[in-house]
Amino acid sequence: MQEHDLSWVRTEMVLAERAPTSERGPVAWVRKNLIATTGDTILTIIGFVIVAMILPQVINWAFLSAQWTGPDRTVCTTVAQGGIQQDGWSGACWAFVNAKFGQFMFGTYPIEERWRPILVAILFVALLAPMLIPRVPRKGLNALLLFVALPIVAFILLVGGMFGLPHVETARWGGLLVTLSLSFVGIAVSLPLGTMLALGRRSKMPIVKMLCIIFIETVRGIPLITVLFFVSVMLPLFLPAGVTFDKFLRALIGVSLFAAAYMAEVVRGGLQAIPKGQYEGADSLGLGYWQKMGLIVLPQALKLVIPGIVNTFIGMFKDTSLVLIISMFDLLGVVKQNFSDPNWATPQTARSGLVFAAFVFWLFCFGMSRYSMYTERRLDTGYKR
Amino acid sequence: MASQEILSEEPNRGSFINDPKIRSLVFQTLVVILLFGSVWWVVNNVIDNLQRLHIASGFAFLKGRAGFDISQTPIAYTSDSTYGRAIIVGLINTIIVAVAGIVTATIIGFVVGIGRLSQNWLIQKICTVYVEVFRNIPPLLVIFFWYSGVLAVLPAPRDSIHLPFGSYLNQRGFYFPSAIWGDGSWLILVALVVALAMAWFVAHRARQRQLTTGQQFPVFWTSVGLIVGLPLLAYALSGFPVTFDFPKQSTFNLTGGFQVKPEFLSLYLALSCYTAAFIAEIVRAGIRGVSKGQTEAAAALGLRSGSILRLVVVPQAMRIVIPPLTSQYLNLTKNSSLAIAIGYPDLTATAGTVLNQTGQAVEGVLIMMVVYLILSLVTSAVMNVVNARMALVER
Numbered sequence: 001m002q003e004h005d006l007s008w009v010r011t012e013m014v015l016a017e018r019a020p021t022s023e024r025g026p027v028a029w030v031r032k033n034l035i036a037t038t039g040d041t042i043l044t045i046i047g048f049v050i051v052a053m054i055l056p057q058v059i060n061w062a063f064l065s066a067q068w069t070g071p072d073r074t075v076c077t078t079v080a081q082g083g084i085q086q087d088g089w090s091g092a093c094w095a096f097v098n099a100k101f102g103q104f105m106f107g108t109y110p111i112e113e114r115w116r117p118i119l120v121a122i123l124f125v126a127l128l129a130p131m132l133i134p135r136v137p138r139k140g141l142n143a144l145l146l147f148v149a150l151p152i153v154a155f156i157l158l159v160g161g162m163f164g165l166p167h168v169e170t171a172r173w174g175g176l177l178v179t180l181s182l183s184f185v186g187i188a189v190s191l192p193l194g195t196m197l198a199l200g201r202r203s204k205m206p207i208v209k210m211l212c213i214i215f216i217e218t219v220r221g222i223p224l225i226t227v228l229f230f231v232s233v234m235l236p237l238f239l240p241a242g243v244t245f246d247k248f249l250r251a252l253i254g255v256s257l258f259a260a261a262y263m264a265e266v267v268r269g270g271l272q273a274i275p276k277g278q279y280e281g282a283d284s285l286g287l288g289y290w291q292k293m294g295l296i297v298l299p300q301a302l303k304l305v306i307p308g309i310v311n312t313f314i315g316m317f318k319d320t321s322l323v324l325i326i327s328m329f330d331l332l333g334v335v336k337q338n339f340s341d342p343n344w345a346t347p348q349t350a351r352s353g354l355v356f357a358a359f360v361f362w363l364f365c366f367g368m369s370r371y372s373m374y375t376e377r378r379l380d381t382g383y384k385r
Numbered sequence: 386m387a388s389q390e391i392l393s394e395e396p397n398r399g400s401f402i403n404d405p406k407i408r409s410l411v412f413q414t415l416v417v418i419l420l421f422g423s424v425w426w427v428v429n430n431v432i433d434n435l436q437r438l439h440i441a442s443g444f445a446f447l448k449g450r451a452g453f454d455i456s457q458t459p460i461a462y463t464s465d466s467t468y469g470r471a472i473i474v475g476l477i478n479t480i481i482v483a484v485a486g487i488v489t490a491t492i493i494g495f496v497v498g499i500g501r502l503s504q505n506w507l508i509q510k511i512c513t514v515y516v517e518v519f520r521n522i523p524p525l526l527v528i529f530f531w532y533s534g535v536l537a538v539l540p541a542p543r544d545s546i547h548l549p550f551g552s553y554l555n556q557r558g559f560y561f562p563s564a565i566w567g568d569g570s571w572l573i574l575v576a577l578v579v580a581l582a583m584a585w586f587v588a589h590r591a592r593q594r595q596l597t598t599g600q601q602f603p604v605f606w607t608s609v610g611l612i613v614g615l616p617l618l619a620y621a622l623s624g625f626p627v628t629f630d631f632p633k634q635s636t637f638n639l640t641g642g643f644q645v646k647p648e649f650l651s652l653y654l655a656l657s658c659y660t661a662a663f664i665a666e667i668v669r670a671g672i673r674g675v676s677k678g679q680t681e682a683a684a685a686l687g688l689r690s691g692s693i694l695r696l697v698v699v700p701q702a703m704r705i706v707i708p709p710l711t712s713q714y715l716n717l718t719k720n721s722s723l724a725i726a727i728g729y730p731d732l733t734a735t736a737g738t739v740l741n742q743t744g745q746a747v748e749g750v751l752i753m754m755v756v757y758l759i760l761s762l763v764t765s766a767v768m769n770v771v772n773a774r775m776a777l778v779e780r
Contacts, residue, residue: 033504033505033506033507034505034506034507036504036505040504040505043503043505043507043508044505044507044508046508047505047507047508047511048507050511051507051511204409205409205412205413206413207413207416207417208412208413208416211416211420218754218758220761221715221754221757221758221761221762222719222753222754222757222758222761223719223720223722223733223757224719225722225723225725225733226722226733226750226753226754226757229733229737229740229750229753230750230754233740233746233749233750234746234747234750236434237430237431237434237435237746237747238427238430238431239430240430240433241430241433241434241437314521318521318522318523318524319523321523321525321526322523322525322723324525324726325723325725325726332523332525332526332529336529336533339533347538350529350533350534350537350538351530351533351534351535351538354526354529354530354533354534355530355534357526358522358526358530361521361522361523361526362518362521362522365520365521365522366517366521369520369521
């Protein structure tokens with residue numbers, strides 16, 4: 001009897017076939033993403049026309065025709081305007097940005113003292129970088145240094161008048177220095193203040209609740225310019241005769257109060273999203289109000305609203321440019337101030353300066369938003385539906 | 386018996402330092418005392434300072450002669466008008482730029498937001514670049530860019546750029562033909578109103594008919610025909626009363642036509658571009674918030690893709706979109722106060738001038754705050770009505 005073993009078991013996997021040619025390669029990609037339907041093709045053509053109209057011009061203006069260095073306006077003006085360029089020339093005047101770079105960074109901060117803001121910047125980066133990288137240990141100490149020690153050191157270094165450092169009035173500060181210090185203080189003040197306001201708004205005490213609501217809704221209902229007007233014009237009236245505030249400090253107060261009101265609403269959103277069981281659970285463990293909030297509710301609530309908090313930070317960073325209106329010179333203010341420099345007045349100056357300022361603002365804001373997206377992913381515990 | 390007695394007694398709360406009621410009472414009393422104390426102190430200081438600086442108080446200054454000119458006046462205004470009128474001119478300017486900006490920003494925002502969800506790679510990338518660029522730049526910078534970077538370097542009036550329909554663009558702004566309404570042009574307006582009413586009626590009847598019989602009626606094209614056709618008919622019947630005043634080029638300037646000044650133009654363009662980036666993100670989030678099952682169920686019912694979008698996806702997306710959209714509208718209105726930086730005479734600018742001339746800072750800032758608060762409240766009230774109509778009607 002011969003054994004016929006008809007059953008056959010495969011012992012190794014068949015190697016994966018490559019996708020059919022119609023599904024891979026650049027041709028398939030184009031077919032799928034650019035010309036899937038007739039409508040799609042029309043859209044693609046429109047898109048190409050837009051890109052073809054804008055991109056070459058932008059590249060030509062910003063790089064190919066741009067003037068990178070030069071002593072004064074002649075490099076950025078055509079012959080007819082009294083310069084060296086051919087008629088019809090249009091390019092970025094980076095020479096202007098190059099020449100004014102120091103001012104854009106520090107305003108009219110005395111040149112021999114500029115090592116002080118540079119040192120503060122180095123300290124700031126040295127403390128911020130480990131704070132942002134999750135793997136680096138000792139976050140508590142780091143936060144203490146960043147939010148308590150650094151402001152004190154920075155204040156001594158920047159203002160001076162102590163330890164043999166010459167005093168530099170805040171009226172001489174300017175440029176990115178003002179933008180960054182305003183935003184840093186604004187961020188450091190608005191988050192705790194906003195959290196307190198949010199807690200106050202959800203408090204069971206009617207008077208506290210009412211006061212918080214009035215403050216938040218009033219500030220949110222008016223533009224920042226009005227708030228800045230308020231602090232720059234009315235604050236001096238509120239104080240006894242003879243007591244004056246520094247203008248920089250007034251701007252700081254205005255920006256911080258404004259951001260705190262927005263922050264309060266963001267944090268309130270987080271507080272409302274925490275299930276009631278968490279509050280009751282904390283109560284039943286016998287925790288007091290501050291323990292309940294600090295240990296149970298706020299850590300969860302703040303984590304939920306990280307995107308909102310960072311959005312508020314970004315908004316505030318952008319809003320610092322408004323101090324220009326109460327005649328303080330932040331980055332945008334200094335750039336704009338320099339348009340009127342007769343040495344550099346050309347048709348390209350304004351555009352180049354503004355594009356440079358826009359680029360700096362963009363870098364900071366884009367960086368913040370990307371970091372917040374990263375943090376959000378990292379803290380995601382997977383409970384989200 | 387004994388256990389009942391224990392139950393009826395007040396629970397023992399221990400020392401009354403730990404009683405939440407008493408604690409909150411003490412704390413609130415403290416807050417009130419502090420508040421009144423500081424208000425009293427501030428008011429005293431203000432009175433003191435005002436007396437020292439010889440500044441009048443009260444709102445009587447609103448009746449005084451303004452003595453300054455305003456570059457763009459939608460209502461009659463000269464430097465002999467009152468301060469009150471100057472502030473009203475500013476308010477109207479604010480409303481004009483805010484409404485124009487809101488409409489444009491909504492249109493750009495919806496187009497870009499839907500574009501970001503497009504299957505088309507190129508369109509998607511263009512829209513993403515737009516959003517990421519404008520979202521991360523201060524609005525003030527965008528305004529300056531339009532004002533000093535684009536509009537200020539346009540050619541002088543002599544070499545104005547010709548645009549279609551007899552309009553021109555130059556350093557001094559945008560010129561387009563203005564209509565002159567002759568005798569009998571009221572008929573056109575009446576025809577438009579009648580056409581709108583009829584279009585509404587047709588839509589109403591068509592919906593009723595579809596509900597009872599299931600038959601459809603081409604509402605859209607009928608309405609278009611009515612709204613365009615009737616006024617045109619009226620225009621012809623009344624003997625073509627509308628003529629156009631075209632801007633004419635002379636040696637140094639353009640005369641005639643309607644001029645849109647660069648201040649308004651740059652503020653309007655900047656606010657629209659900037660806010661549109663945020664609206665685009667809101668729209669994208671709204672559409673993505675409608676679950677895929679809804680689209681698939683609609684397709685299973687046999688709806689075409691256009692109908693799916695119009696009848697199923699958009700109504701649900703709007704529920705998610707409207708609340709944040711409202712706050713963007715409010716932001717745009719508040720950002721219009723940046724007009725002061727380029728000299729567009731909005732509320733903040735005129736009230737600021739009044740404040741500087743009279744020195745009555747308290748009243749000036751108070752007026753600004755109250756007016757902006759009212760504007761915000763009106764906008765959110767309107768949007769709340771829209772929201773209530775869109776909201777999910779549940780049992």
